Amino acid sequence: MIVDLAFSRRDPVCRSASGRAVAVVDVIRATTTIATALHHGCAGVVPVLTLKEARGLARVLGADALLAGERGAAKAAGFELGNSPAEYGRERVEGKVIVLTTTNGTRAFRAVEHAHALIAAGFLNVSAAARWLGRADRDLLIVCAGKHGRFCLEDAVAAGMLVDQLLDLCARPVELSDAAVAARQLFSVNRHDLLGMLRGCEWGKEIVRRGFEADLAICAQVNAIDVVPVMREGRLIAEHA
Amino acid sequence: MIVDLAFSRRDPVCRSASGRAVAVVDVIRATTTIATALHHGCAGVVPVLTLKEARGLARVLGADALLAGERGAAKAAGFELGNSPAEYGRERVEGKVIVLTTTNGTRAFRAVEHAHALIAAGFLNVSAAARWLGRADRDLLIVCAGKHGRFCLEDAVAAGMLVDQLLDLCARPVELSDAAVAARQLFSVNRHDLLGMLRGCEWGKEIVRRGFEADLAICAQVNAIDVVPVMREGRLIAEHA
Numbered sequence: 001m002i003v004d005l006a007f008s009r010r011d012p013v014c015r016s017a018s019g020r021a022v023a024v025v026d027v028i029r030a031t032t033t034i035a036t037a038l039h040h041g042c043a044g045v046v047p048v049l050t051l052k053e054a055r056g057l058a059r060v061l062g063a064d065a066l067l068a069g070e071r072g073a074a075k076a077a078g079f080e081l082g083n084s085p086a087e088y089g090r091e092r093v094e095g096k097v098i099v100l101t102t103t104n105g106t107r108a109f110r111a112v113e114h115a116h117a118l119i120a121a122g123f124l125n126v127s128a129a130a131r132w133l134g135r136a137d138r139d140l141l142i143v144c145a146g147k148h149g150r151f152c153l154e155d156a157v158a159a160g161m162l163v164d165q166l167l168d169l170c171a172r173p174v175e176l177s178d179a180a181v182a183a184r185q186l187f188s189v190n191r192h193d194l195l196g197m198l199r200g201c202e203w204g205k206e207i208v209r210r211g212f213e214a215d216l217a218i219c220a221q222v223n224a225i226d227v228v229p230v231m232r233e234g235r236l237i238a239e240h241a
Numbered sequence: 242m243i244v245d246l247a248f249s250r251r252d253p254v255c256r257s258a259s260g261r262a263v264a265v266v267d268v269i270r271a272t273t274t275i276a277t278a279l280h281h282g283c284a285g286v287v288p289v290l291t292l293k294e295a296r297g298l299a300r301v302l303g304a305d306a307l308l309a310g311e312r313g314a315a316k317a318a319g320f321e322l323g324n325s326p327a328e329y330g331r332e333r334v335e336g337k338v339i340v341l342t343t344t345n346g347t348r349a350f351r352a353v354e355h356a357h358a359l360i361a362a363g364f365l366n367v368s369a370a371a372r373w374l375g376r377a378d379r380d381l382l383i384v385c386a387g388k389h390g391r392f393c394l395e396d397a398v399a400a401g402m403l404v405d406q407l408l409d410l411c412a413r414p415v416e417l418s419d420a421a422v423a424a425r426q427l428f429s430v431n432r433h434d435l436l437g438m439l440r441g442c443e444w445g446k447e448i449v450r451r452g453f454e455a456d457l458a459i460c461a462q463v464n465a466i467d468v469v470p471v472m473r474e475g476r477l478i479a480e481h482a
Contacts, residue, residue, distance in 0.1 A: 007248060010251060010252075010253070011391060012390050012391060013391065150252060150254065150420070151252070152419055153419040153422060153423055156423060178394040178443045182394055182427055185426070185430045185431075186423055186426055186427065188430065201419050201422075202418065202419045
């Protein structure tokens, strides 16, 4: 089994996702938020690129839908939910379909929508995600959402933790790409202070400046939930692994 | 001073090189070879993209020029030199202008040709490169050549060593991007066995398979020379720092 890794959705390897099982990682905050919502019983999360697309789809879905997303970290104007995982409690999301647009995370899903299988991963569901991927019986690709097509430390470290867990799980030989090796090394350097890493990285500092510091503690939780968001017919639904 | 870093020439930040001093890193092997050639008295290295462009320019330059480059690691057909630093001894290159085309390194130079200043760096001239950049009095960008627009471990580690040396040198406050922080962390993990890292990375293994294992020992040498290849009017010439 080959484990490859893209440090941003612009990596050329994302165009070769078709035969692989792919995990998208956007720790601060899209994949953390998606996993939290599904853990709390939401019926599915539909990632879409634009505010207009989100409004249109939410209108079609009617009362069952929640319109969610951010621009510049803040809740989009007129939307019901932003991109803070804390907003996605059971009382708010249970039974609902969430139409979600974020700046980087939803673009990463779109970049690999042709994947054989597609899941969302973060620190808070990393072991469940590793188990799911280990059973996929496919070559794997882990895609860091990054920021505006660039490298983000937090996604690289979380992706590296996923690589690390895959190596622990897999009985078969695993071949790592350079990027997968590097991500695992970055996890090894930062593993003992994930919250400090989130507070010190570029986007983490920006999130704090914009008033969302409390989100970082949620994003740093390891294996708080065991839900794997899996893409089925355009929406991410909850599976267990 | 801001130190940013691109893990490949496809990073969007390469389009913003114009105000910055930029170092291109292609450890295996272009920047190692270029620094070696200039150390041995070559009059200049002109990086060009295509075999055709290389042949045309060498023809115009006449007897003073050497036609050099690789495709698939091997010397290009009809060329006088390949991309092995061992080929670039003083007896061969002194006083000559080398027209060089390689698969990734020369493309990286092209991607940032609009930089305020542009140099080449590898392990073998890392301290000289750091001193040169430290004096540039500009925000810095370190560009890993990578491979076909993708991440390469060896370039990331060498770039991280350059970041590390810059931090040691600079009296002024230095702000590192996430990518610069990560590269420095990757250097910290691999610093005690650079040759092992070169032998174990994807492109290093490929270079060994293709018969160029001896090159890796040259590429792994730290500070063997103190020449900085600096781009002046389209050619890299030797400066000392």
